[in-house]
Amino acid sequence: MSELKENYTFLAALYDVLMEDVDYESWADFIDEIIQTHHPEAVDLLEMACGTGSLSLSLGELECYNILASDKSVKMIEIARKKPKDFNSTVDFITLDFLDIDVDQSFDCIFTVFDSVNYLMNAEQIKKFLIGASKKLNGNGLLIFDFSTPKNSLESVDYLNENEGDNGRFRFFRKSAYDPKQKIHRNEFEIEEIDIKTGNILQTVQEIHEQRAYSLDQMLSIVEQTPYHLVAKYDGFDLIDANENSARVTMVLQC
Template identity: 60%
Template sequence: MENKDTPIYTILAALYDSLMGDVDYEAWADFIDEIIQTHHPNPIDVMELACGTGSLVLSLAELECYNLTGTDQSQAMVDIARKKSNKQDAGINFEVQNFLHLEMDATFDAIFSVFDSVNYLHNPEEILTMLENCWKVLNPWGILIFDFSTPKNSLEAENYLNNDKGSAGNLRYFRESKYDPEQKFHYNLFKIEEVEQDGKTVLERYKETHKQRIYTLDEMLSIVKESSYHLIAKYEDFDLIDADENSTRVTMVLQCRKQQ
């Protein structure tokens, strides 16, 4: 039986929360909240881009500080996020949106995107398109917060991500992870099997190839310089500490100083 090629975050969506079982989304939400409160005087409307299954925006909802929206290009991820939100009665508005083609009537005081989602943009032009799209839906003096992972992270992560495996429900996955330092692309190939209740008979095989462009801090700073934003901070990991070329994850904070 051949592995059916599926778009990213379709079949993997049902496995995603177990894949991220060790991630402390509450602490991450506290970090995003700290950034918003530090850099915006009166944040009310806040949107997460590429929210996945909504774990972070749901943790943020527990703080009861913001009107929250979560968006992601994957219908399967958004369906799971909505289900979790309804269960928690979190009152978050979820929409399927590709950040390369954002189409929204609402505007926001802060927009954020975490966990390497921006690394799915494969070149500076795509990042600039995402930045421009956010500019259109940010209120004057609104802030855009996004993180990205760096080559140092990929060099470290390649070893422990490669050959990773796991399961949830009737699905199990096997991951091959490879970083190409010359092209600065990180590939994660997920082979996924759907199995019968007996756990042995394989009903279907799928594969999702996740390709992420890994940016150095210098590269990202040059891209941001070409945009209309003001860079107001760049943080390392999960602290309000200035990032540098040795950082594995950088969280950028950009300000939209446009007229009303």
């Protein structure tokens, strides 16, 4: 049986393969559009749960923001720090847990995307994140985050199940399942480390990633228990008002 590892210990090396279909430039343009619509004076940005940094690096190419990008995973940040040389970017990277935003700086905008908030498994954890972020925002600062709804899990689970990928050194196999009663989306990754010269498998490990899907009403109820007021709730990647049929919702909050 393969050894169970902490999330993104090994999968970090495969993260860019896992996310190869994501259009980071369009996503960066969407975040920029939100900022320019609701807080055009914003300059200092913090990204939480940045992964290997591709979104912040794409946003940095707009050359109008000072960006600090962070992730809890040391491995993710190690990979991210190697990228600015390719992107000719000045984005800074740090290791940071978004439930403990221990950084001696405040920001005009804090953002986290691609279901990061869904890793928070209950309302209390989400409130802790929201309140912690509020303490690091400058006056009129924005908090932008997206979340996946049950509809998104129901629509994507078959596509995600039994898929695989590799980067030559590592290979992953994913099993994906969604429990509509508990609203838990579970992804099990079996990851093989490959000897590049011989092709032999050096080791096999497992990572289990669980996320909770939230309805729009649930998230709005949680936000009401925090210092924020709702600026906007967007459907997918358009500045269109989200509703209960939205698969992905982007929230824009302000204290």
